[in-house]
Amino acid sequence: MATCNDCKHFFPIEDNPERGDCVRREVDPRQAYYTAREMDAAMAADGCKHFEQK
Amino acid sequence: MAVAEEVELKELEEKQEWWWLAEKMRSKRLDYLRKAVWKKGASGGLPISPIKYDLEPALLRVKLNEKYKRETPIMKKALIFADMLDACSIYITDFAQLVGSLTDAPSTEPWLGSGGIGNKAVYNFPEILPEPLEESLKIVNDVGIYWDQEGDGMDEYYKIVDPEDIAKFTAGAFAWGSPHGGYSGKNYEYFMTGERAFEDIIVEIDQLIEETEEKTIGPSGPDIIPLYQKINNWEAMKVCLNAGIRWAKRHARLARIIAENFETDPKRKEELLRVAETCERVPAKPPRNLQESLQYDHFIQILVRREAREGAWPARPDYYHGPYYEKDVIVEKNITEEEALDLLGEFLIRAYDVPLILAAGRWVREGLQGIAGTWVWTLGGVKPDGSDACNAMTTALMKAARMVRVSNPTFAFRWHPKVKDEVMREIFECIRHGLGYPNLRNDPILIANSMHWHGHPLEEARTWVHQACMSPCPTTKNGVQPFRMASATGNMAKIVEYALSNGYDPVVNMQMGPKTGDPRQFTDFEQLFEAWVKQMEWLFGALTRVVNLARTMAPRIAPRPFLSGISERAIERGIDVMCPEGERGNAWITAFTWVENADSLAAVKKLVFDEKKYTMPQLIDALQANWEGFEEMRLDFVNNAPKWGNDDDYIDDIMLRCLRECARYSHVVRDPSGNTWPILPENVSGNIHYSSIVAALPNGRRRGDALYDGGISPGPGLDKKGPTAVLKSCGKIDHIADGRAFLLNQRLSPTQLKGEKGYQLWKAYMRTWADLGLDHIQFNMVSDETLRAAQKDPEKYQEVIVRVAGYSAHFVDISRKTQDNIIQRTIQGI
Numbered sequence: 001m002a003t004c005n006d007c008k009h010f011f012p013i014e015d016n017p018e019r020g021d022c023v024r025r026e027v028d029p030r031q032a033y034y035t036a037r038e039m040d041a042a043m044a045a046d047g048c049k050h051f052e053q054k
Numbered sequence: 055m056a057v058a059e060e061v062e063l064k065e066l067e068e069k070q071e072w073w074w075l076a077e078k079m080r081s082k083r084l085d086y087l088r089k090a091v092w093k094k095g096a097s098g099g100l101p102i103s104p105i106k107y108d109l110e111p112a113l114l115r116v117k118l119n120e121k122y123k124r125e126t127p128i129m130k131k132a133l134i135f136a137d138m139l140d141a142c143s144i145y146i147t148d149f150a151q152l153v154g155s156l157t158d159a160p161s162t163e164p165w166l167g168s169g170g171i172g173n174k175a176v177y178n179f180p181e182i183l184p185e186p187l188e189e190s191l192k193i194v195n196d197v198g199i200y201w202d203q204e205g206d207g208m209d210e211y212y213k214i215v216d217p218e219d220i221a222k223f224t225a226g227a228f229a230w231g232s233p234h235g236g237y238s239g240k241n242y243e244y245f246m247t248g249e250r251a252f253e254d255i256i257v258e259i260d261q262l263i264e265e266t267e268e269k270t271i272g273p274s275g276p277d278i279i280p281l282y283q284k285i286n287n288w289e290a291m292k293v294c295l296n297a298g299i300r301w302a303k304r305h306a307r308l309a310r311i312i313a314e315n316f317e318t319d320p321k322r323k324e325e326l327l328r329v330a331e332t333c334e335r336v337p338a339k340p341p342r343n344l345q346e347s348l349q350y351d352h353f354i355q356i357l358v359r360r361e362a363r364e365g366a367w368p369a370r371p372d373y374y375h376g377p378y379y380e381k382d383v384i385v386e387k388n389i390t391e392e393e394a395l396d397l398l399g400e401f402l403i404r405a406y407d408v409p410l411i412l413a414a415g416r417w418v419r420e421g422l423q424g425i426a427g428t429w430v431w432t433l434g435g436v437k438p439d440g441s442d443a444c445n446a447m448t449t450a451l452m453k454a455a456r457m458v459r460v461s462n463p464t465f466a467f468r469w470h471p472k473v474k475d476e477v478m479r480e481i482f483e484c485i486r487h488g489l490g491y492p493n494l495r496n497d498p499i500l501i502a503n504s505m506h507w508h509g510h511p512l513e514e515a516r517t518w519v520h521q522a523c524m525s526p527c528p529t530t531k532n533g534v535q536p537f538r539m540a541s542a543t544g545n546m547a548k549i550v551e552y553a554l555s556n557g558y559d560p561v562v563n564m565q566m567g568p569k570t571g572d573p574r575q576f577t578d579f580e581q582l583f584e585a586w587v588k589q590m591e592w593l594f595g596a597l598t599r600v601v602n603l604a605r606t607m608a609p610r611i612a613p614r615p616f617l618s619g620i621s622e623r624a625i626e627r628g629i630d631v632m633c634p635e636g637e638r639g640n641a642w643i644t645a646f647t648w649v650e651n652a653d654s655l656a657a658v659k660k661l662v663f664d665e666k667k668y669t670m671p672q673l674i675d676a677l678q679a680n681w682e683g684f685e686e687m688r689l690d691f692v693n694n695a696p697k698w699g700n701d702d703d704y705i706d707d708i709m710l711r712c713l714r715e716c717a718r719y720s721h722v723v724r725d726p727s728g729n730t731w732p733i734l735p736e737n738v739s740g741n742i743h744y745s746s747i748v749a750a751l752p753n754g755r756r757r758g759d760a761l762y763d764g765g766i767s768p769g770p771g772l773d774k775k776g777p778t779a780v781l782k783s784c785g786k787i788d789h790i791a792d793g794r795a796f797l798l799n800q801r802l803s804p805t806q807l808k809g810e811k812g813y814q815l816w817k818a819y820m821r822t823w824a825d826l827g828l829d830h831i832q833f834n835m836v837s838d839e840t841l842r843a844a845q846k847d848p849e850k851y852q853e854v855i856v857r858v859a860g861y862s863a864h865f866v867d868i869s870r871k872t873q874d875n876i877i878q879r880t881i882q883g884i
Contacts, residue, residue, distance in 0.1 A: 011311050021304070023311050026145075028161050031090035034316070035145040035159065036308040 005041040008054045012041060024050055070804050070837075072487040073459060073853035080457040081392070083149045084399040088458050090147060092161045094409035094426045097867045102424070105161050105409075106184045107176070112167030112197045114138060119204065126283075127207075128630055132290035132615040135361055136297035144304055146312065151325060152349055152400050153305045153333065154356045156408055163409045167197035168206050174198065207611030208234055215603055223541070223600050225562045227747055228548040228593055230646060230740060231540030233604035234612055237366035237427075238358060238537050239521050239640070242529035244622040246374045251340045251350065252295045259288045259295075259625060266628070284628025291619030298357050298616070299338045306333035344394060347378040348401045354620065355405070361616040365410060365540055366522035367429035367463060370529070371401070376445035384446060391450070398447075398454035405429055406460035423739045423872055424863030425462045430520040434477065435468030435497050438513040442472045452480040456487050459853045461862045464491035466520050469824070470498060478820075482813050485833045486804070488840075490857030493832030494820070496789070500526050500829055503790045507720075507732045508533075508640050523861060524736050524765075524795045524830065525642045531622040535640035536631040537608065539601040542731065544593055545740065547647035547748045547761060550654045553585040554677060557592075560749050561757070567592045574671045579659045586655065587715050594716070597643060598723045598731050606726050608632035639729025642794040643720070646740035647761045649698050651712055653753035653769065656705035657695035677750045680757050692754030699768025701779035706786050709766075713792045720793075736765040736797035737859040742872045760875045764859040765797025765830070770878035777882035778822060785826030799857065801834045801879045819884045832857050834876065841865060841877050 004010045004022060012020040021036040045051045059078075066075040077085060093102040118134040125133060143158040157164055165176065176183070176194055183190035211233065212220065223229045245251070250258075266281050266288075306329075313326035328345065335341070336350035351374070358364060382388045389397075410426040433451065437443045455465065467481055481492050504515040504526050514533040521527035527535050548566070552559065557567035570585035608614075609630035617631050618624035624631035661667045668687065676684040696705035716733040723731045741761035749757050753769070762769045766784050773780050777800065784798055807816055823831055834857045844851035848866035856865045856876050865873060 011307075011315070013307065021307055021311060023308065023315075025316070026159070028159075030092060031086075031147050031160055033145045033147040033160060034308060034312050035143050036304065036311070037143045038140065038304065 002045045002051060003041065004039045004043045004045050006054055007045055008052045009050060017041065076457050076459050076853065080399065081396055083396055084458055086149045087400055087403050091403060091407050093867065094163060095424045095867060097424055097869055101179065101182060102867050105163055107165040107182050108158055108162040109165050109184065109190060109193045111138065111164040113193065114141060115166055116197060116200050126286050127610055128287055128290045128613040128615050131613045132293040135616060136293050139297045139301040139360065144308060146308055150400065151329060151345065151397060152352055152404050153329060154353050156356055156359050168201050210611055211604055211607055215600065219596055219599055222566055222596060225564055227559050227562045227566060228545045229541055229597055230543040230545060233539055233541050233600050235363055235365065236537055236539040237364045237522055238617055239368055239527040239534040240529060241531060241534045241621045242370065242374060243517060244531065245620045248340050252299055252337045253339060255619060256292055256295055259292055262628065263288050287618065287628050287630060290615035291625065294616035295619045298353065302333045302337055302353055306330040309333065341378065343388065344375065344378040344382045345397055347375045348397055352401065352404055358617055359408065361614060365427045367405065367427065368519045368521050368527060369431040370519045371431055372433050372445060372448040372451055373443055376447040379447035379450065380445060394450060395454050398451055399458045402454060402458050402460050402463060405463045423869055424867035425861055428523045428738065428861045429463035430466050430523050431463045432519040433465050433467045433492060434473065436470055436516050438516050440516065444473060444477050448477055449480045452484050455489060456484055459855060461855050461864050464862045467492040467494050468497040469494045478817065479813065482816055485835055486807060488836045489855050490832065490834055490862040493830060496824060496829045499789050499827055500795065503794065506790050507730050507794060508638060510638060524797055525734055527640050532636055532638050536617060536621060537605065539604055542597045542601045542641065543644040543646065544597050545647055545744050545748065546645045547650040547751065549586060549589045549593055550651045550751065551749050552589040553582060554674065557589065561747050574674050576670050579663045582658060583655065590716060591719050594643060594719055594723055602726050634726040637727050639725045639727030641725040641729065641731050642734045643731050645733050645735040646737045647744055647748065648735035649762050649766060649769065650751055650753055652698050652705055652709035654751045656708050657691045657752040660695050661691060673752060680750045688754050691752055697769060697772040699773035699780045699783050700775045701782040706783050710786060713787060717792050732794040734794040737763060738861060739858055739872055742869065742875065760871060763875060763879060764799045767799040770875065777819065777884050781822055781826055781828065784828050789827055789829040795829050797859065798828065798831045799859065799879065800831060801881045803881050803883055804835050804837050806883055807835065815884050838877055845873060
């Protein structure tokens with residue numbers, strides 16, 4: 001089972017590698033930006049539409 | 055700059071097409087960021103942009119409310135605040151140097167869900183709900199049911215508030231706002247002077263907890279009973295402050311990740327690493343440079359808005375950030391003036407981007423057309439020792455404002471006799487560029503006013519900022535007003551309407567005010583005026599009773615642990631900042647639709663009682679028919695009765711009488727601190743919102759006609775004797791003792807005020823304004839030609855700004871009715 005830790009968008013937090021930031025690039029009609037959400041490294045990623053294997 | 059480019063800029067200046075000039079003048083970064091913003095306001099009651107509600111925060115809030123059900127109200131609020139900050143998405147836009155948003159994505163607005171009417175309003179906007187619609191509607195329904203059953207605090211209030219008061223209040227006829235919504239003053243003198251930041255405050259709190267815990271394990275007695283809650287309050291404040299630090303550091307991490315993994319441009323990499331360094335520093339520690347200072351401020355503004363809805367934005371950016379500007383740009387030359395302008399321009403854009411609550415009640419959307427809230431930032435003024443507070447950042451901010459042309463925030467400049475000419479020129483440039491701001495405030499008058507009404511000591515009064523559009527509020531421990539419920543805002547035209555209808559409201563079909571007599575039986579003006587006074591007293595009482603109770607209950611029903619954690623009075627006493635203990639008080643009653651009272655009373659006095667041209671029964675018949683079938687009579691009341699703003703003592707004396715009755719009663723009604731409630735005539739766009747709610751009036755107005763546009767401004771086109779006559783009428787008011795402040799809109803000719811001659815004319819006009827002791831003035835300087843063109847072709851005029859009332863808006867973002875109302879305003883030739 002893939003987890004967030006296996007995803008190329010996942011960046012572990014240096015002093016707490018069990019957590020990390022899921023970072024994605026988004027573009028809407030007005031602007032481009034990077035967005036981040038804090039996740040558990042061990043969270044199941046099977047249902048995630050943005051998952052990309054490292 | 056190339057010659058051709060210079061020629062083009064000169065041509066744009068000649069044609070006074072300031073919006074195109076701004077686009078050419080601003081940097082590539084500012085141009086991108088300016089155009090990146092999704093407008094968050096409403097026009098004609100409907101959203102301007104196709105933004106979407108984000109329903110996830112509402113779902114999360116329900117989960118967290120369940121999780122923390124057993125906590126005290128303040129601790130529950132703090133833990134929910136913290137968890138939501140930890141769970142939310144954050145983002146960094148390309149080119150950005152300042153970060154932090156109220157929203158999880160640029161094109162969304164958070165929907166937090168609530169019970170009652172506020173929740174149901176979202177059903178009016180299915181287009182704002184995310185797809186698939188069916189799923190969204192189910193979420194809205196389920197969240198609404200949850201809060202209806204759970205209660206969101208206000209249900210306690212509604213159980214004990216006077217049922218007659220609240221039934222009348224919520225009828226929508228005379229009261230604008232809600233008992234518990236509003237905006238907070240900020241204790242900037244505590245957290246924005248560079249002396250402390252969040253970690254320092256946490257240390258102070260820890261010390262207080264330690265000292266207090268010692269007492270709770272000592273001998274028991276009644277004096278230690280309150281200490282337990284104080285400890286809980288302090289712990290809640292710490293939860294919030296720590297959450298704020300963590301949230302900021304998430305931005306630091308993201309900036310670093312982008313720089314190290316995605317960004318290829320070396321210059322942008324450097325910028326992102328600087329953003330990371332900034333967010334690691336603030337708000338945990340005090341700022342050291344301009345970018346950190348602006349970022350610190352912006353983080354706090356977002357955090358208070360993540361805690362509670364905030365309808366305004368009190369700020370004094372040049373005063374608090376100016377020292378860092380001078381250090382970075384002038385003394386140490388760490389950044390160039392252009393780089394500083396980029397930061398300042400972005401600082402304005404970040405504020406412009408902040409939403410209020412789009413699908414809130416109609417009264418919000420129609421009363422604040424085109425904007426998300428009244429963000430009025432205070433510039434200039436004096437320091438506590440009385441010396442000039444203007445600095446290099448005062449003028450730099452105005453330059454930045456002309457470049458980015460946001461309608462929010464706007465500036466209000468605290469004028470005093472020692473303001474330098476170079477500053478006045480910058481102010482004039484902004485007005486000439488058609489921004490509609492800064493508005494000008496008479497600082498000596500308003501300082502004296504603050505001391506008169508609320509007893510603020512001189513040095514504290516001098517720290518004042520605009521708490522919303524108009525009213526000064528100190529930024530000190532005991533002077534700041536932590537929350538001002540907007541519902542002490544009255545549709546004042548109803549006073550004269552009820553005096554003429556025995557207190558009955560024909561629009562909502564309710565007995566509203568007291569029965570003050572059948573007006574058909576009035577035989578002299580004094581009987582009418584006596585009825586007017588009684589209706590005024592009733593209306594003032596009803597508004598302030600509703601607000602006072604909500605404010606007093608607020609620590610229990612709507613605690614503010616984060617705001618408390620940046621407020622010295624709350625920390626020192628271990629209380630929720632909403633508790634009025636130790637607060638001096640700074641309340642006021644906003645008076646929408648004010649001048650209609652004087653114009654109407656004067657018309658009745660002249661045409662009915664003095665000239666005996668009509669009888670009272672005839673007048674009442676005409677009013678009840680909405681003047682239909684009485685057009686000749688109506689025009690008589692329009693054209694042949696004296697109107698305010700023409701330096702005519704006949705009506706000016708009536709205006710003064712009305713104000714002084716209000717001033718008298720303002721000392722009778724008291725706020726929870728025991729302080730006064732002075733009147734403050736101004737509108738936002740309440741004159742449009744209430745146009746169908748105010749019945750026909752003796753000033754010749756029909757129900758449905760727009761009401762007058764603001765404060766003590768004469769009715770559009772009714773000031774016939776020129777600008778000096780307007781100032782003279784307004785100058786008869788005692789701007790210290792007759793009320794809190796008095797908004798005056800004036801429209802100036804862009805052609806007449808060109809060049810140096812124009813500036814000198816305006817300066818002379820302002821000297822008259824100051825000599826007459828007025829406290830406020832603001833200007834529109836856009837031609838009818840431009841405004842009509844913008845109506846025909848809005849796409850080409852996106853950045854034309856107009857001063858609506860206590861705020862500015864992009865002309866294309868306000869309703870047609872409001873646009874026409876602005877065009878109708880007299881252009882004064884000075």
